[in-house]
Amino acid sequence: MDNSEKPPSYLQRITERLQSRFSSEPFSRAQLIELLVKSQRRGLLDQDALDTIQRVLQVADMQVRDIMIPRPKMVVVDKDSLPEEFLPVLVESAHSRFPVIDGDRDKVIGILLAKDVLRYFEETHKYRFNMREMLRPAVFIPESKRLNVLLTEFRANRNHMAIVVDEYGGISGLVTIEDVLEQIVGEIEDEHDTEEDAEMILQHDENEYVVKALLPVEDFNTHFETSFDVEENDTVGGLIIQGFGHVPKPGESVELNGFRFEILNSDSRRVHLIKVNLIETTDVEETTSAI
Numbered sequence: 001m002d003n004s005e006k007p008p009s010y011l012q013r014i015t016e017r018l019q020s021r022f023s024s025e026p027f028s029r030a031q032l033i034e035l036l037v038k039s040q041r042r043g044l045l046d047q048d049a050l051d052t053i054q055r056v057l058q059v060a061d062m063q064v065r066d067i068m069i070p071r072p073k074m075v076v077v078d079k080d081s082l083p084e085e086f087l088p089v090l091v092e093s094a095h096s097r098f099p100v101i102d103g104d105r106d107k108v109i110g111i112l113l114a115k116d117v118l119r120y121f122e123e124t125h126k127y128r129f130n131m132r133e134m135l136r137p138a139v140f141i142p143e144s145k146r147l148n149v150l151l152t153e154f155r156a157n158r159n160h161m162a163i164v165v166d167e168y169g170g171i172s173g174l175v176t177i178e179d180v181l182e183q184i185v186g187e188i189e190d191e192h193d194t195e196e197d198a199e200m201i202l203q204h205d206e207n208e209y210v211v212k213a214l215l216p217v218e219d220f221n222t223h224f225e226t227s228f229d230v231e232e233n234d235t236v237g238g239l240i241i242q243g244f245g246h247v248p249k250p251g252e253s254v255e256l257n258g259f260r261f262e263i264l265n266s267d268s269r270r271v272h273l274i275k276v277n278l279i280e281t282t283d284v285e286e287t288t289s290a291i
Contacts, residue, residue: 051267065143068173110135213237
């Protein structure tokens, strides 16, 4: 047997392990992010690109329930209503798609597109309005579906809206492709968006909310009847960063004045989405933990 066929020596095996251990190739998400940060510092990536890549990675850890529009906030159309009755709702909301219900919000039978309604009014003398003929199929997904999986399904099926159901089959809310994309590229605003229309606080249950970091501290105080200082920080995101003493990563949490704030989405410069839980303790000391 020649030398090329000899098994590697002990020294060779140790060398190979060391090379593997200290290789420049990342072997975990944390190492990948560290490599990206180093690349940004060397000028290979700009800051916006780095932040976007970080948010893309975070989307895989987020679930539909973290960003969905909750059931009470859904703008719906009843199947038995006439166009003249629901048209003001469509105009006021300025949405393009609407769940159609059969009596209550737990019975979504399809999706109505605003453009189909417009076509009816354009051709109103040619046919009689029939809601069921107008409906597009509704897509139902569980609260636990990962956002990256949902985005892939949206693209593959050319779908823009999904109805979210809980473990018992009841309607929890809805989510759109825009909601998912905003977790990657930030807020997407159009000419119809106003601060009053923005869903800055979404309630999931009695003691759990999801809050956008851009929510003014003053509005948070009004909604939750709290008294956080509005002079030091304009937004909840700023308040949270002050509580941590640094820009927190997703999964980190801090307790402030009877609330637990858990970071759902952030990048190297700012916080974007926060889960808020009411806790029993009224201890105002700030404590942080990594989940």
